[in-house]
């Protein structure tokens with residue numbers, strides 16, 4: 001590592017303490033971004049295959065301008081009248097079916113999920129939450145408790161019950177009825193809650209099941225889980241922090257992969273293209289009931305600058321046809337990855353939808369043995385070759401590809417070529 005990297009690492013350790021983590025064995029010091037490209041302090045460029053926050057591209061001029069313009073004029077909060085929050089709420093709810101007609105704003109995905117759980121608990125009178133194994137929903141206390149990827153098993157409270165990851169590659173159900181079969185585990189979870197004397201409040205899921213490495217649950221799974229929790233008096237929360245805003249290509253929201261309507265949809269990361277902005281969108285009657293228990297205020301949530309960022313992001317998605325781009329480039333990338341799989345035995349499966357793709361690395365195709373070390377080697381090697389990715393899943397053997405939505409087919413080819421070479425140079429060593 002270079003002297004200035006060493007010095008920065010020492011400063012970080014001293015100033016930020018040991019709880020933070022960096023990506024890559026050789027950390028990247030980024031100073032500038034544009035579109036799908038990131039530049040380090042030495043001017044070296046990297047193809048960003050990982051960031052879903054810079055949704056419409058790093059530092060998109062239209063978003064930057066909208067934020068600067070509003071910042072120069074006024075920034076207050078939702079206790080004053082302002083058109084931006086109304087315009088944005090109108091545009092955002094316009095992206096949902098009629099039933100989901102009310103928006104409430106926060107600053108992070110964790111806060112949005114926290115608010116969703118509060119509403120669920122207030123409106124159902126229950127406390128029990130059903131969540132998938134190895135899920136991530138954020139970092140507040142209530143959300144840490146349901147983030148089964150993070151919380152140690154012996155710390156999980158009684159009112160949180162897990163269901164299996166709906167994994168059709170290495171999980172227990174792999175056929176066309178996998179969605180139904182996995183969803184049936186929600187009945188068992190409800191029984192567990194009942195045995196503990198706990199009334200259910202909600203089933204919550206990241207609709208692309210990304211941190212648990214599933215990346216697109218089997219057909220019918222989400223809809224069936226919603227039916228089961230509702231029949232038990234609970235509500236269904238769709239966490240769209242990762243798949244939302246057109247990333248899945250065919251749809252604007254991940255939950256639309258199944259034909260049903262969630263009770264609460266939570267969203268964040270890509271909403272403000274890097275500006276901290278998050279929200280829930282839900283049915284009026286739930287907010288009506290919730291509001292009888294108190295008012296809602298979030299100092300920064302829904303401020304005029306944040307809403308200007310959100311409006312600009314929606315404008316750019318529409319003007320630049322980014323949902324269609326996600327579909328087109330996503331298919332191109334998937335085809336390219338599948339042809340790499342023909343040459344590289346270590347690729348067990350390529351899956352996902354739009355610009356949310358997973359490449360599962362294995363050391364034995366038949367046995368589907370996770371190639372954890374190889375995945376770490378490839379992620380770090382790609383970084384050295386100028387492509388930024390990451391790995392996910394309980395075995396950390398799945399490459400996650402989730403680039404800004406402005407990626408082109410030639411950028412995708414660039415990445416495929418580098419991945420091809422990285423696999424050729426490294427796979428045999430494992």
Ligand code: PMP
Nearest residue numbers: 108109110136137138206241268
């Ligand atoms: N939900 C999901 C599915 C997420 O992936 C994340 C963040 N990785 C969150 C919620 C929490 O978002 P934030 O970090 O903005 O609090």
